[in-house]
């Protein structure tokens with residue numbers, strides 16, 4: 001493939017995350033720098049099937065590095081899961097003279113890219129964009145750092161009202177399968193307990209910890225709960241459970257929801273996106289394909305997409321220990 005790539009398409013797919021625009025900008029500007037044509041695809045695989053393409057040049061991405069969401073829109077596309085749908089997408093790319101694409105998205109989007117590559121031998125590169133930080137082959141995904149800052153800021157505000165009324169708050173954060181947001185934001189915001197999918201602490205321990213906290217004279221308590229925590233109870237059931245076992249507590253619930261995905265990307269995410277976009281384009285031009293760009297030990301690294309979609313990054317057990325010590 002070396003030397004043959006003259007036009008690269010870029011798109012965002014699946015759940016959006018802050019930093020996607022910075023990554024689009026980086027891919028477009030790197031193409032301009034290396035004198036490769038660049039095409040944007042709107043609405044992910046859906047737009048690919050429909051041929052919703054727009055040529056991009058360095059000026060098309062002015063003033064987007066600081067914007068949340070994705071200017072290219074994102075979509076979920078069931079048609080792309082079918083062979084016929086992918087054939088249509090391939091025909092559209094060929095008709096537009098596209099030689100390779102960069103997909104910015106999560107593991108579902110990468111799975112689609114992998115199948116597409118296997119079927120048509122079409123060169124693909126992945127940039128991990130998801131706030132969950134759940135993709136193997138990178139220590140950080142785009143949007144994770146921004147989401148953490150958003151969550152910590154929200155919990156700080158909740159704590160103000162919690163401590164004014166001596167209340168206990170259960171704060172639900174995103175993370176159905178992984179607890180990276182809950183654990184990191186929990187430590188960052190000084191939570192009493194963090195309930196995550198990777199670890200079943202048990203309800204007994206939660207009650208013990210809350211009793212201890214009350215005894216030690218703390219005026220408010222925050223428990224951060226990942227959506228997929230293993231207690232078997234959602235935040236509202238947890239509230240009822242604690243109120244019935246520990247009537248001394250006045251309990252409130254706050255579900256942070258989609259605000260966690262929004263907002264201007266942090267500097268960390270902007271820099272990461274810029275580095276990843278450069279690497280994605282350069283790697284395609286070197287004739288490589290079917291790889292995901294990641295960051296490990298502050299080095300930009302490449303992982304086969306087939307491996308990236310197989311596993312999740314493991315929860316940091318040292319950070320769980322730190323969290324335990326901090327609640328003393």
Ligand code: ADP
Nearest residue numbers: 014015076077080081105106107108109111112
């Ligand atoms: P994310 O990329 O955030 O994990 P999804 O799991 O919704 O989001 O995937 C985004 C899109 O990727 C899907 O709507 C679909 O078009 C495509 N996709 C996901 N899994 C597959 C698959 N197994 N085969 C083909 N396309 C897929």
